[in-house]
Amino acid sequence: MDFSFSTEEEAFRQEVRGFLEENLPDPVPTTPEFLREWNAKLRAKRWVGFAWPKEEGGGGGSLIEQYILKEEMSLRRAPPLGSDFMGLAWVGPALIRHGSEAQKKRFLSDILDSSSLWCTGYSEPDSGSDLASLKTRAVRDGDEYVVNGQKIWTSAAKQAKWIFNLVRTESSSRYGGITCLLIPMDTPGIEIHPIDNLSGRPGFNEVFFTDVRVPVENRLGKEGEGWRVVMGALANERSGISESTEMTRKLDSLIELARNSRKAGRPALEDTSVRRELAAFDTRIEAMRLNGMRNLSRQLKGDPPSSETSINKLLRGALEIRMAELSLEVLGSASQLEGPWQNAALSFHGTVIGGGTPNIQRNIIGERILGLPKD
Amino acid sequence: MNFGFEEEQELLRREIRKFLDEQCPMEEVRRLAQSSDGYSREQWKQLAELGWLGLMLPEAYGGAELTWVDAVVLLEETGRSLFPSPLISTTLAGSAIADLGSEDQKGRWLPGLADGSRIGTIAFLEDNDVLGPAGIQLRGRPRGDAFLLSGEKRLVADVEQADLWLVPFRVGDPEDAIAIAVVERDADGASGRPLPSIDRTKRTGTLQLDEVPVGPDALLGPPAGASLGLSRVLDRGALALCAEVIGAAEAALRITVEFAKQREQFGHPIGHFQGVKHPLAEMYVEVESLKSLLYYAAWAIDEDPEVAPAAISRAKAYAADAFTRIGIDGIQLHGGVGYTLEYDIQLYLKRSKWARSMYGDADYHYDRVARARGL
Ligand SMILES: Cc1cc2nc3c(=O)[nH]c(=O)nc-3n(C[C@H](O)[C@H](O)[C@H](O)COP(=O)(O)OP(=O)(O)OC[C@H]3O[C@@H](n4cnc5c(N)ncnc54)[C@H](O)[C@@H]3O)c2cc1C
Numbered sequence: 001m002d003f004s005f006s007t008e009e010e011a012f013r014q015e016v017r018g019f020l021e022e023n024l025p026d027p028v029p030t031t032p033e034f035l036r037e038w039n040a041k042l043r044a045k046r047w048v049g050f051a052w053p054k055e056e057g058g059g060g061g062s063l064i065e066q067y068i069l070k071e072e073m074s075l076r077r078a079p080p081l082g083s084d085f086m087g088l089a090w091v092g093p094a095l096i097r098h099g100s101e102a103q104k105k106r107f108l109s110d111i112l113d114s115s116s117l118w119c120t121g122y123s124e125p126d127s128g129s130d131l132a133s134l135k136t137r138a139v140r141d142g143d144e145y146v147v148n149g150q151k152i153w154t155s156a157a158k159q160a161k162w163i164f165n166l167v168r169t170e171s172s173s174r175y176g177g178i179t180c181l182l183i184p185m186d187t188p189g190i191e192i193h194p195i196d197n198l199s200g201r202p203g204f205n206e207v208f209f210t211d212v213r214v215p216v217e218n219r220l221g222k223e224g225e226g227w228r229v230v231m232g233a234l235a236n237e238r239s240g241i242s243e244s245t246e247m248t249r250k251l252d253s254l255i256e257l258a259r260n261s262r263k264a265g266r267p268a269l270e271d272t273s274v275r276r277e278l279a280a281f282d283t284r285i286e287a288m289r290l291n292g293m294r295n296l297s298r299q300l301k302g303d304p305p306s307s308e309t310s311i312n313k314l315l316r317g318a319l320e321i322r323m324a325e326l327s328l329e330v331l332g333s334a335s336q337l338e339g340p341w342q343n344a345a346l347s348f349h350g351t352v353i354g355g356g357t358p359n360i361q362r363n364i365i366g367e368r369i370l371g372l373p374k375d
Numbered sequence: 376m377n378f379g380f381e382e383e384q385e386l387l388r389r390e391i392r393k394f395l396d397e398q399c400p401m402e403e404v405r406r407l408a409q410s411s412d413g414y415s416r417e418q419w420k421q422l423a424e425l426g427w428l429g430l431m432l433p434e435a436y437g438g439a440e441l442t443w444v445d446a447v448v449l450l451e452e453t454g455r456s457l458f459p460s461p462l463i464s465t466t467l468a469g470s471a472i473a474d475l476g477s478e479d480q481k482g483r484w485l486p487g488l489a490d491g492s493r494i495g496t497i498a499f500l501e502d503n504d505v506l507g508p509a510g511i512q513l514r515g516r517p518r519g520d521a522f523l524l525s526g527e528k529r530l531v532a533d534v535e536q537a538d539l540w541l542v543p544f545r546v547g548d549p550e551d552a553i554a555i556a557v558v559e560r561d562a563d564g565a566s567g568r569p570l571p572s573i574d575r576t577k578r579t580g581t582l583q584l585d586e587v588p589v590g591p592d593a594l595l596g597p598p599a600g601a602s603l604g605l606s607r608v609l610d611r612g613a614l615a616l617c618a619e620v621i622g623a624a625e626a627a628l629r630i631t632v633e634f635a636k637q638r639e640q641f642g643h644p645i646g647h648f649q650g651v652k653h654p655l656a657e658m659y660v661e662v663e664s665l666k667s668l669l670y671y672a673a674w675a676i677d678e679d680p681e682v683a684p685a686a687i688s689r690a691k692a693y694a695a696d697a698f699t700r701i702g703i704d705g706i707q708l709h710g711g712v713g714y715t716l717e718y719d720i721q722l723y724l725k726r727s728k729w730a731r732s733m734y735g736d737a738d739y740h741y742d743r744v745a746r747a748r749g750l
Contacts, residue, residue, distance in 0.1 A: 001444045001674045002377045009376075064376050255750065275750055279741035282748055283668070283689040290378075290667035297378035311660050359649070365656035370632050372646035372655065 016072040048082035074245035087111035087118040090233040098221040119160035121151040138167035147212040157205035178226035235305040244288040310361040320348040391452040408575035429489025437489035454619030459576040461533035468495025475595035496537040498528035534567035534580040551602035556589040574729035613691040613734035627723035661697035685747035692740035702727030
């Protein structure tokens, strides 16, 4: 057991701090020009895809250094490391693990340069939690697949250049009939219909495929290996969703809110139930952070992220709900109005449902870890 | 950074496991729980021979000079077995004497604690039920260079078994004007009176003090200078208790999972139903998160003492809530047999009831977490 950082790691932390001191204005600008410049600077330091191998264009940094980098960035509320969120979080890692040399060459540097943008085509109207029942068909025709079907809830499909897409190549085998295709979004036959989320913003989309022709070389992994690819990708997605640093920032803001609010005529922070709730949040976020470190340690020993990531996804889901409720409690009657906290209390549901609902995480733990019979 | 136990610690765990499986299976636990001693002197002697009573004491006084992380390994296993013994009390007494005592005092008391010939405990709680220096209202009446102690200490773990009682008392009005005396069993005017504990594998009772004289050579550290030492002992108590909670909670989970795999209703093992599977998954989340919090705290005690108190409070607050729920759900998921004396799950419920308030309940520890965060 050793939670200390080595001298090199501490030196790296200082380097990150120095960089932020010099390059990140306060308050952080949100203009597209600033983001472009920011991404370019980070790229030049090889901090985008920092833990990817050097031969793949990454920074060759250790997982620990990447943790330090993300923690420091989040402390200063810096914009994300690179803007191709899904490309960096799971498409890239899946390419590194399962991709051919040609595919890696073709896609990885664009992801790192933030010049590509990926979206993810798993869910279908009749296949959500039961993802393996997906029906979008891909039929082989010479050197191409012909894809027909529909995806739904596809985030960022409108802006994306590529879709990381699951299709069915074989109907007789539930898991073994799934294949992963990498498809350009401007391929003829793809149609995108935005769906407004409950806040009235275009949050996600329906994506229709009609005789979409995809070269066989765009297949990731072998035919029928899509389930294996996606299990790894989902574990990466879940460990990402669960990063505690974002929750720490949320708690900081919530504490600020409480500090400046009154409850029943008294400072909210003097209310014992408010104090206790805040301390419980602090504790649960710390548990998430340490669970994350434990996963990291396992990865350092060579085990890729797996079902254990469902732990933090569940912790985060429960925390989002309780933190939103406390913010409304502290706001008092003003919680009836629209406002940033009120809106957050509506929109957190996206993170709780996306990437697999809490019930599905409980099934994963119950069945894959505890060995209970499948339902 | 390495979130995991070392090879030697895994070895230690296997040895302890073997010892407990052989010497103290559940029938033996049940027998000891009904005995008047409450523990087995024979087993206690063996623990001493295996070096586990002086695990953290200095080598010069018969100890093995290991760390709190090693102690966590030991206590997780004793907790898993609900091993009835004054191990935590004796460990705390030894660590307080090693921490605060003079060389002369260490030489007088530590070898006996390490070789199993003497049992120690700490008598900290009074009528006001306030934990820590502020709760110490028992005043030492000066007589020459000694003090006379009169009063009562409540809920003293292993009070009747102990040969040494560590008794904190007040020597002045400032909150931190605390001294700690070592009162030996045969001291005039001191006596322990047992009370029935809700968990019969844990013994407790009242320490009665009637004009008990304590000379300067019985005081740990300078008079009025032991406040910090007292806080530290209580922190360590909370840490030790959490380690036992992890083992016990994990055992309760395992027992219930096994039951859910084997008991059939409606043509299925009940673990097939989500009303059973999901609470078990939640128990798993709680146990794993508690491990993360506690391992960090145990590491911090030795390696980063400044962050240790808050880290321990997070773990104890979390443990109190989590174990309470695990105890309750464990019974409920067993159905009728869960309510019998025959099934072991009730023993864990009783342990959870004992553990929730010991060394501070969730409210107490969340309040400390809130303070550490500046709330
Ligand atoms: C903001 C957001 C962004 C998203 N982005 C994407 C994206 O980019 N790409 C993509 O492919 N998908 C995306 N999704 C889809 C998301 O993965 C699914 O919504 C999710 O997996 C649930 O599927 P579903 O909506 O079909 O609900 P259903 O599966 O129909 O579930 C409905 C309810 O039934 C419960 N349920 C279902 N099966 C079981 C069971 N076996 N046991 C117990 N309870 C069960 C669920 O927990 C849920 O409460 C996104 C979703 C959201 C909210």
